[in-house]
Amino acid sequence: MRHPVVRALLAGAVVILAEIAISQQVQTGTPKGAPQQPAYQNMTQDQRSAATRAFLGLGPEPDKVAAARGGPLYQQNCAFCHGPQARGATGANLITSDEVLKDDHGERLAEFLRMGRPEKGMPAFATMPEDQLKDIAEFVHVQVEEVANRGAYHVLNILVGNEEKGREYVSAHCIACHAPGAFAHIGSKFRLPEQLQRGWIWPIRSGSDLLAITATVKTPDGATIAGRVSLVSDFRVTVVDHAGQTRSIDRAPGVEVEMHDPLAAHQQMIMTLTNEEMHNVTAYLETLQ
Amino acid sequence: MRLASGILVTIATAALAGAAPSVPHPSPDVSPNVSVDPAVIGRAPVTSWPTFNGDYSGRRYSTLTRIAPSNVNRLVQQWVYKITDVGAQRGAPVPIIKCTPLLAGGVLYITIPDHVWALDARTGKPIWHYDWVDHGGHLVGQRGVGIWKTTVFFQTPDNWLIALNANTGRELWKKNYADARKQYFSTSAPLIVKNHVIVGVGGDAMDMPGFLEALDPVTGNLQWTWWSTPRKGDPALTSWPNEPASEHGGGMTWMPGTYDPALNLLYWPTGNTNPVFAGQGRSGANLWTESIVALDADTGELKWYFQVSPHDTHDFDNTTAPILFDREVRGKPRKLLAQAARNGFFVTLDRVTGKYLVVKPYVPLDYFSGFSLQGEPIPIPDKDPTVGGSINIVNATNWQAPAYNPQTGLVYVNSVEGKAIYYLTDDTDQPSGYGGTGEGIGHSERVLQAIDPLTGKAVWRHTYPNLNNAPTTLGPSILTTASNLIITGDDQKSAIIFSADKGQILWHHELGANESGGVITYLLDGRQYIVFGAGDSLYAWSLPQ
Numbered sequence: 014m015r016h017p018v019v020r021a022l023l024a025g026a027v028v029i030l031a032e033i034a035i036s037q038q039v040q041t042g043t044p045k046g047a048p049q050q051p052a053y054q055n056m057t058q059d060q061r062s063a064a065t066r067a068f069l070g071l072g073p074e075p076d077k078v079a080a081a082r083g084g085p086l087y088q089q090n091c092a093f094c095h096g097p098q099a100r101g102a103t104g105a106n107l108i109t110s111d112e113v114l115k116d117d118h119g120e121r122l123a124e125f126l127r128m129g130r131p132e133k134g135m136p137a138f139a140t141m142p143e144d145q146l147k148d149i150a151e152f153v154h155v156q157v158e159e160v161a162n163r164g165a166y167h168v169l170n171i172l173v174g175n176e177e178k179g180r181e182y183v184s185a186h187c188i189a190c191h192a193p194g195a196f197a198h199i200g201s202k203f204r205l206p207e208q209l210q211r212g213w214i215w216p217i218r219s220g221s222d223l224l225a226i227t228a229t230v231k232t233p234d235g236a237t238i239a240g241r242v243s244l245v246s247d248f249r250v251t252v253v254d255h256a257g258q259t260r261s262i263d264r265a266p267g268v269e270v271e272m273h274d275p276l277a278a279h280q281q282m283i284m285t286l287t288n289e290e291m292h293n294v295t296a297y298l299e300t301l302q
Numbered sequence: 303m304r305l306a307s308g309i310l311v312t313i314a315t316a317a318l319a320g321a322a323p324s325v326p327h328p329s330p331d332v333s334p335n336v337s338v339d340p341a342v343i344g345r346a347p348v349t350s351w352p353t354f355n356g357d358y359s360g361r362r363y364s365t366l367t368r369i370a371p372s373n374v375n376r377l378v379q380q381w382v383y384k385i386t387d388v389g390a391q392r393g394a395p396v397p398i399i400k401c402t403p404l405l406a407g408g409v410l411y412i413t414i415p416d417h418v419w420a421l422d423a424r425t426g427k428p429i430w431h432y433d434w435v436d437h438g439g440h441l442v443g444q445r446g447v448g449i450w451k452t453t454v455f456f457q458t459p460d461n462w463l464i465a466l467n468a469n470t471g472r473e474l475w476k477k478n479y480a481d482a483r484k485q486y487f488s489t490s491a492p493l494i495v496k497n498h499v500i501v502g503v504g505g506d507a508m509d510m511p512g513f514l515e516a517l518d519p520v521t522g523n524l525q526w527t528w529w530s531t532p533r534k535g536d537p538a539l540t541s542w543p544n545e546p547a548s549e550h551g552g553g554m555t556w557m558p559g560t561y562d563p564a565l566n567l568l569y570w571p572t573g574n575t576n577p578v579f580a581g582q583g584r585s586g587a588n589l590w591t592e593s594i595v596a597l598d599a600d601t602g603e604l605k606w607y608f609q610v611s612p613h614d615t616h617d618f619d620n621t622t623a624p625i626l627f628d629r630e631v632r633g634k635p636r637k638l639l640a641q642a643a644r645n646g647f648f649v650t651l652d653r654v655t656g657k658y659l660v661v662k663p664y665v666p667l668d669y670f671s672g673f674s675l676q677g678e679p680i681p682i683p684d685k686d687p688t689v690g691g692s693i694n695i696v697n698a699t700n701w702q703a704p705a706y707n708p709q710t711g712l713v714y715v716n717s718v719e720g721k722a723i724y725y726l727t728d729d730t731d732q733p734s735g736y737g738g739t740g741e742g743i744g745h746s747e748r749v750l751q752a753i754d755p756l757t758g759k760a761v762w763r764h765t766y767p768n769l770n771n772a773p774t775t776l777g778p779s780i781l782t783t784a785s786n787l788i789i790t791g792d793d794q795k796s797a798i799i800f801s802a803d804k805g806q807i808l809w810h811h812e813l814g815a816n817e818s819g820g821v822i823t824y825l826l827d828g829r830q831y832i833v834f835g836a837g838d839s840l841y842a843w844s845l846p847q
Contacts, residue, residue, distance in 0.1 A: 047637065069507055070438045070459070072483065100732045101546070107548060108734055109508055114483040160735035161485055161507040166727045168739070173690035210691060211723070215743045225813030226769060245767045246794045250809055282722050283693070284745035292690040
């Protein structure tokens with residue numbers, strides 16, 4: 014056993030963290046350009062979509078109710094040439110079309126559809142009622158939204174791994190630290206598989222004393238201060254000791270700081286974990302309901 | 303789309319000043335007389351900082367030595383200018399200065415999206431303030447202005463190039479060069495080269511092609527356009543499955559490039575490929591996205607390219623500065639170019655030919671299987687984003703400026719070491735937009751590295767201790783000086799000065815926010831100043847008189 018000291022702590026920690034994670038929204042922060050709002054990660058999908066729309070300056074929000082009415086009309090009349098998601102087929106890609114992007118809510122597109130573009134082989138929809146033409150326009154705007162608004166993206170079904178191989182990986186790699194049975198019901202503690210995947214690889218540290226980074230600080234006068242680290246930089250270390258007292262120590266010459274990270278083994282694992290191993294373990298843990 | 307119009311705020315007359323509440327502390331005593339001869343822009347900056355990188359080389363190196371290791375402990379804050387008259391902007395609750403200030407004729411020019419200020423460099427007080435009302439665009443950042451004679455050039459989020467009188471802030475003309483409804487947006491600082499205003503553009507939400515334009519500084523007329531992806535008849539089209547994929551292939555030009563006056567070549571870094579994370583609809587290398595391109599400054603003609611990330615699927619967005627420097631290699635003087643790329647590779651090229659000398663990872667990574675004959679890293683397909691998730695590195699750096707010091711011969715970069723899980727969210731054979739997403743996993747840390755560009759190896763490294771993950775899209779820029787200084791910061795509000803040769807910490811000071819824009823230095827009234835933005839404030843430091 015490589016890490017006997019932390020074994021018991023971590024066994025409990027996974028469960029505690031799993032419970033914490035239940036209340037969290039799925040974290041899909043993009044590497045680039047999440048809106049600068051601290052609560053972004055805790056927003057609902059609709060809130061995140063609206064925040065990203067504002068952040069990107071995406072213009073007026075499409076009318077989803079009208080788009081739902083327009084969907085069947087689009088598929089019947091337009092999809093053959095422009096593709097089922099308006100991304101083009103024999104006809105143009107509408108997602109990046111000037112005619113579409115100049116329009117907000119059908120005020121231009123309805124007229125365009127009524128006239129058609131006969132010289133390019135696009136029929137005129139002269140007899141279609143105005144409200145139906147506008148519904149088609151809204152459907153196309155929703156297709157644009159689903160491309161351009163990455164705050165509205167959904168992770169697909171990530172359960173692509175092999176459960177049996179995942180069980181073998183856990184037996185071979187995880188029991189060195191975690192007690193047998195530590196993962197019982199772990200699958201039921203996360204709302205979504207992607208939360209489980211994130212949660213077992215890198216448990217959420219905040220709010221958990223068991224996963225907190227701790228430090229022992231020795232000062233030149235011989236004093237030793239130990240506790241949970243709340244800040245560390247080149248110049249300062251702040252620890253909260255067992256009595257709950259916060260101590261901030263300047264990292265002057267002679268001050269020694271020794272840090273301990275209960276998740277160090279997970280950090281190492283992340284550096285070498287293969288995609289197949291990740292998928293297999295997630296598939297296995299998802300079965301532990 | 304309604305035509306946007308700028309709101310001009312000036313203090314040219316007392317009556318106007320009274321009607322201009324957005325100028326908090328006007329300095330009516332200051333009547334600047336700024337004029338920058340474009341012929342001097344490429345020289346070593348001493349009493350001015352007239353272009354984004356100080357000079358055209360991208361080295362961010364100053365020959366000034368008055369501030370030195372022996373006296374940095376006596377640095378004193380001279381003034382602070384805090385932006386107080388701009389509230390929350392779309393997606394940005396507080397203003398963050400991400401520009402590199404320009405200095406000319408005793409006037410500092412700073413920006414945030416939609417706003418330009420001219421400040422008195424002696425006091426930090428505003429001389430004029432230009433406030434643009436945008437109609438779309440992405441307010442994620444603004445890198446600064448360009449200056450040509452008495453005209454200041456500013457790019458707006460909705461892609462207008464604004465020409466302003468450098469002394470009054472009066473709008474001279476404006477020109478729209480890209481459509482914000484196609485998700486083009488602008489954050490760049492225009493690069494002034496001779497009689498060209500070089501304008502780059504951003505925006506990768508909707509599969510648009512990147513381009514670079516040169517405009518006339520007097521009239522705003524278009525001089526040339528270079529497209530980041532090939533068009534019909536171009537042999538480079540073989541790096542795309544078809545022409546529509548190329549025409550929607552991305553490759554934005556959102557960071558200022560560098561320029562060699564002797565070769566008359568612009569060196570521009572091109573951004574990520576589109577669709578961003580979903581590469582299954584664009585088989586091939588996808589030229590000239592994710593590249594360093596050398597363009598004739600007068601015609602925009604492509605002379606050579608080096609593709610740093612062929613077939614990118616990780617938003618490696620190759621926008622860090624290509625730094626120009628000359629060195630002797632095996633007894634021969636060479637004109638070189640180095641880039642610490644966001645894909646984690648350090649690249650050194652011959653800037654005459656584009657042939658590589660060094661291509662080497664500078665952060666831990668395992669996503670490539672080898673190199674092409676041209677020296678380009680070959681990505682492993684298994685590391686592409688997938689529905690089930692795929693682990694790869696986070697961006698190894700970003701737009702924040704690196705530096706090169708000719709005395710140490712080292713390139714300095716604030717890198718990030720960490721991993722993310724990349725998910726494919728659009729697994730159709732016709733993906734569009736981002737088509738995926740990424741989520742950091744594990745701890746990621748900021749590491750200041752001093753890299754020998756002739757070997758690609760770090761001579762020294764400094765890991766900034768931090769409980770929190772290093773931000774990947776914001777970070778401290780770097781300035782280096784002839785007095786052996788590296789001036790930068792951490793992600794915990796400290797400005798830090800290191801020694802350039804050894805990486806020893808010489809000085810630090812806690813600010814109100816993280817250093818967030820470019821760091822500049824100059825002589826004014828015989829004193830050397832260090833100036834940089836941190837959050838909503840611009841700080842000026844110097845030694846006591």
